Amino acid sequence: MTRKKIYITAVLAIALPLIGAFIINAATEGSEAVLHGEMEKKTDILPQNFSPSVPASATFAGEVIDLKTQDRRERMDREILSFCYSHINTMLQIKRANRLFPIVEPILKECGIPDDFKYLMIIECNGDVEARSNAGAGGPWQFLEKTGREYGLEVNGEVDERYHIEKATRAACEYLKSSYEEFGDWLTVAASYNAGKNNISKRIAAQKENRAINLVLLPETSRYIFRLMAVKIIFNNPKAYGFNLRSRDLYPPLPIANVIKISGRVESWADIAKKHGLTYQQLHDANPWIRSASLTNKSGKSYSVKIPDAKGLRYNPDNTKAHSKQWIVK
Numbered sequence: 001m002t003r004k005k006i007y008i009t010a011v012l013a014i015a016l017p018l019i020g021a022f023i024i025n026a027a028t029e030g031s032e033a034v035l036h037g038e039m040e041k042k043t044d045i046l047p048q049n050f051s052p053s054v055p056a057s058a059t060f061a062g063e064v065i066d067l068k069t070q071d072r073r074e075r076m077d078r079e080i081l082s083f084c085y086s087h088i089n090t091m092l093q094i095k096r097a098n099r100l101f102p103i104v105e106p107i108l109k110e111c112g113i114p115d116d117f118k119y120l121m122i123i124e125c126n127g128d129v130e131a132r133s134n135a136g137a138g139g140p141w142q143f144l145e146k147t148g149r150e151y152g153l154e155v156n157g158e159v160d161e162r163y164h165i166e167k168a169t170r171a172a173c174e175y176l177k178s179s180y181e182e183f184g185d186w187l188t189v190a191a192s193y194n195a196g197k198n199n200i201s202k203r204i205a206a207q208k209e210n211r212a213i214n215l216v217l218l219p220e221t222s223r224y225i226f227r228l229m230a231v232k233i234i235f236n237n238p239k240a241y242g243f244n245l246r247s248r249d250l251y252p253p254l255p256i257a258n259v260i261k262i263s264g265r266v267e268s269w270a271d272i273a274k275k276h277g278l279t280y281q282q283l284h285d286a287n288p289w290i291r292s293a294s295l296t297n298k299s300g301k302s303y304s305v306k307i308p309d310a311k312g313l314r315y316n317p318d319n320t321k322a323h324s325k326q327w328i329v330k
Contacts, residue, residue, distance in 0.1 A: 051077075052084050052241050058229040061114035061186035065213065065229065072213070072226075079223060079230035084241050089126055091245070093231070094238060096127030098250035098323045100140070104169050111173035119232045120190055121172070123224070129165060129288050139163045139288075141172040151175060157292055159303070164289040187225050188212040195221040236326055244329045248317035254286050255312030263302040266295035277310040 054077045058065045067076050083090045097118075104118050124142040125131035132138045136145060139162035145155045151171035153161035161167045179189040179197060183204075191212035192200045203215050212225055234241045257276075266272065269290060273283040284290055286306040295303075322328045 052080050054080060055233065058233060060190075060229055060232065061116050063186065065187070075222070075226045076230060079226045080233065080241070082227070083230055083234050087243075090234065091243060093122050093127045094235065094243065094245060094327055095249060095251050097122060097235070098320075098327070099253050100127060100129070100165070101323050102253055103165050104140075107166060107169045108173065111170065111177065113173045113176050114186055116186075116228075116232060117172075117176060117190075119228055119235065120193065121169075122231055122235075123227050129163060139168045140165055141168045143168065143171065154301075158295050158297075159289055160291045161289050163291075164287075167289075183210075183212075185211050187228075190228050191215075191217065191221050191225050194224040235324075238327055239329055245327055246330075247320050247322045247328050250320050250322055250327065252315055252320045254306075255309040255315070256286065256306045257309040257312070258307050260305050260307055261302055262295070262305055263297075263300055265297050269293055269295070272305075276307050278308060282308055282310070282313060 054073055055067060057067055058076070065072075067073050100121070101118055104121060105115060108115055108117055121140050125140045129140050131140070131142065133142060137143060138145075138160065139148075141162070143151070143153065143162045145162075148155045148160075148162045148168075148171065151174055153164070153167060153171055155162060175193065176189055179192045180186065182197060183189055183192065183200070188200060188204075188211055195218060199218075199221075200212060200215075203217060204210055207215055209215050212221075216222075234243070238245065269283060270280040270293060273280045276283075280293070283305075286308045290305075297303075
């Protein structure tokens with residue numbers, strides 16, 4: 001073969017794959033252009049991300065909080081965005097609140113604590129009564145073991161009243177009341193629930209500001225008070241923030257048939273459950289403070305144990321009533 005023929009063959013060997021690739025790419029680009037054009041025609045059926053609006057103000061515990069300044073508006077924007085695009089958690093919070101708020105609201109009122117603090121419970125536990133943090137805080141109000149005991153809750157391997165909704169709520173109210181006596185501002189009280197009273201007091205003294213919303217705080221606490229206001233804003237109008245729930249989607253209160261008193265030893269909670277036509281899990285769900293399969297109870301303490309209605313636990317979702325009409329769409 002001559003040098004000329006060898007040269008032409010080599011050129012073709014290099015050029016043909018490139019030409020083929022060009023043709024394929026052109027065809028692909030053409031197909032993508034057509035596909036893109038078709039998608040543009042169908043944008044009305046594609047999910048759309050959007051940035052939810054930030055209100056000019058928010059209310060908490062009866063006080064109007066101005067959100068027009070740069071720092072407050074952007075901090076609130078972050079928290080609303082966080083709730084709106086953490087769909088699973090936010091949706092579950094609303095569903096679970098339908099079961100929890102009827103229990104918590106009367107206790108807050110009785111104890112003289114603003115109703116808005118039910119949202120503090122929501123951001124503490126996501127509405128999960130059995131929530132437990134990596135730091136060991138447990139229950140709807142996320143008490144540490146030591147703090148729970150300080151506020152009169154029994155905490156051990158068999159009984160943990162941090163998970164007792166009514167008792168833990170009363171303990172939280174006691175803390176909130178004492179904090180309000182010290183700070184005189186409910187949002188600052190909320191900040192102290194997250195960061196501790198001493199921490200907030202030191203920052204107030206150092207920064208010469210007496211309200212937490214004006215303080216430079218640890219990032220977690222700084223976000224905490226805006227999360228508290230943001231969750232209230234979303235709960236008051238979920239549909240406006242992309243959450244469309246029907247009454248049947250919400251979790252109804254547990255149907256309690258009766259309450260029995262236990263003042264002695266319990267060999268097996270499962271036996272008590274079976275006696276009432278329940279599983280141990282169903283008994284535990286109604287009494288999450290029960291933390292063991294048995295109860296020693298050497299002190300002879302009396303415990304009130306809720307007994308769910310076994311038939312009522314097989315509920316028809318269509319019969320569920322919404323605790324707040326604002327939560328649902330028709």
